[in-house]
Amino acid sequence: MSRLAAVLGHPVSHSKSPAMHRAAYALLGEDIDYSAIDVTEAGLPALMQQVAAEPAWCGLSVTMPLKTAVIAEVHEVRGVAGVLGVVNTVAFEGTGSNARRIAYNTDVEGIVSAVRYAGVGEPAQAVVIGGGATSAAAVAALSAVGARAVQVFVRDTGRATDARAAAGALGISLDVRPLSGAAQAVAGADVVISTLPPRAADGLAGELEQLQPATPGVLLDVAYDPWPSRIAGTWSAGGGTVVPGLEMLLYQAVEQVRLFTGRGEDVNAAVIDVMCDAVGLPRRAY
Known part of the structure; x- marks a missing residue:
């Protein structure tokens, strides 16, 4: 009998996770049926009971x-x-009614691997755009690559709870500022991680276009549909390096495949390459 796995969220129909996971399981010979389930916070408890x-x-x-x-x-x-x-991952340990649901966060590793693959070392000036749950993973990832301080730009400075909690837990300096007027700091950063939903960074992109600054750093835009985003296009036009959100999605999914299958060492470069093929990313150059 096939095992089951899925991506949960709302909305989720745009997700590329099914394509990546299915490609990995096919190559590994794992009989896992991976689907997408649209569920809201209100509907989550009932779904988890099922x-x-x-x-x-x-x-x-x-x-x-x-x-x-x-x-x-x-x-x-x-x-x-x-x-x-x-949390972005739940793996099941054990079988049947005795199975335990274990939560992990593979977003941090996804961001770390994506920006390191783009050449980010120890950034002197690191910026996160947005203050939601993914911003916490972004702060943790920047700490992991050597950033000692992070600036977070949000529309409402009172709603950066997740980023503040992450910085406090990790002992990294955090400076929370309003998103309005962020263009100069963003343009001058060594690495920028935008955690905003699709099109939510368009206003900032417009400011950058008006300023026409050089943007020599690295931008990771976690939103990947539609792509390229306006801010990604603006960043590239300023001479910077753009990392699509699909890169983060790829690397966090690699860790999920390892957890779901229990086959850590088998999830190798060949598996990563077929996951890239499934979503149109270039194969890795190791």
Whole structure:
């Protein structure tokens, strides 16, 4: 019997996760049926009850707006997810009614691998745009690549709770500022991670276009549909390096495949390459 896995979120029809996961499981010879399930925070408890009653489940990928709500639906939170209070992965340990739901955060590794692949070392000036759940993973990832301080630009400075909590837990200096007027700091940063939803960074892109500054750093825009985003196009025109959100999605999915299958070392470069093929990313150059 096939095992089951899925990505949960709202909306989720645009997700590229099914294509990546299915390609990986096909190459690995794993009989895992991976789907996309559209579910809101209100509907999550009922869905998780259904999942708990079905012994075939082996994993869940969790996207917005469920990254904190899902914590109430698991048995244990491990690793950096416990530090951040933000989850994007639930792996099942054991079988049948005895299976335990274990929560992780692979977004941090996804961001770290994506920006390192783009050549980011130890950034002197690091910026995060947006203050939601993904911003916590962005702060943690920037800390992991050597940033000692991070500027976070948000529309409402009172709503950067996740980023502040992450910085406090990790001991990294955080400066939260309003998104309005962020263009100069953003343009001068070594690395910028935009965690805003699709098109939400268009206003900032317009400011950058008017200023016409050089943007020699690296921009990771986690929103990948539609692509290229306006801010990605503006950044590239200013001479900077753009990392599409699909790169982050790829690397966080690699970690999920390892957790869902329990085959860590088998999820190698060949598996990563077929996952790239599935979503139109270039194969890796190792």
